[in-house]
Amino acid sequence: MAKKYKYPILQINLDYIYDNSKKLVDLCNQNGICISGVVKGFNGDPKIAEELVKAGCEHIASARLEQLIKLKKHGIAKQTMLVRIPMLSELEDMVGNVDISLNSEWETVENIEIICKKKKVIHKVVLMCDVGDLREGFFNTEELINLALYIENSLQYVKLYGIGTNIGCYGSINPSVENLSQLCLVAEEIEKKIGRNLELVSGGATTSLTLLLEGKMPTKINNLRIGEAILVNRDLQDLRKFNIEGLHQDNFILNAQIVEVKDKPSYPIGEIFFDAFGNKPVYTDRGIRKRAILAVGKQDIGDHDKLIPMLNGIQIIGSSSDHMIVDIQDCKQNIKVGDVLEFMMQYPPMLYLTASKNVKKIYKKNKR
């Protein structure tokens, strides 16, 4: 195995990603909710995005315009949605390339209208309502409603598609019946004033699935924007103890090669100062331990503690930009230089690994 490939390798199981997407699409559809499949966690890779499309996601969404433009060129067969409030400097590229964007600024919407008019194209907007997480969105609902009415009544090329909220990102707020009902009330007020239904009432991301699973989702919510639960499924299962039957957690597997195996003390020798990233780690003296160095580092994975070793008895103890150290003392296998270890992951390593040019991607696809 060691000679055939150059590591690190990221194995991507397309069938598993399809399975997860399909399960969640079915679950949501049964409850009157469509899914916007969020592709920013894997750098908008078209091969992976196609699985989300095949599984029935209604839109393909990302925070990064470049990824949506790439997917458009690739010919993705769904409407695209920009989920980060657009920069004024990217509007020219966004209009005509992206179908929908989330918005919270009057000035930005005005500029979208001007560019749409010039290009003779339509653009749909979802106005964001901040229900307490304190990232994007109108905190003042009157302001949101005023902009909604202005778009509906005065703009020609910008279309009011719906409203939405984002929860659990900056403020770490949990979705609740209260905060999502607040969004629904705003939606109802707008609908009364414009005399038609909004197409989209978007109730958040992966974390909002908890309300659905508890049977408490307000019925007016008809869209969720999902990335994490489709891709790694750690949040619901590991942090919140919600188990959706049959969702995979090993869609992405990192293979990294060992470059050194030695017995060493577990406590550094000399005056402890700062590590390579300016942090002051705490070390526990566990005596002499057998450990291995892998040729992968923070540049590829972000933080090592978001990786999950697949072999029993392996513990990740540290990393710098290009190295990762694992304690292998308790591992039953005879681990040696050249061996390759496998790791599952939470969201952040997927984000870094998929975007890294130094990491080879291998796609697994068996079923179809």
Ligand SMILES: *Cc1c(COP(=O)(O)O)cnc(C)c1O
């Ligand atoms: C990233 C993002 C999502 C998707 O979040 P997940 O936790 O991956 O499901 C949804 N909405 C917005 C606005 C985002 O930025």
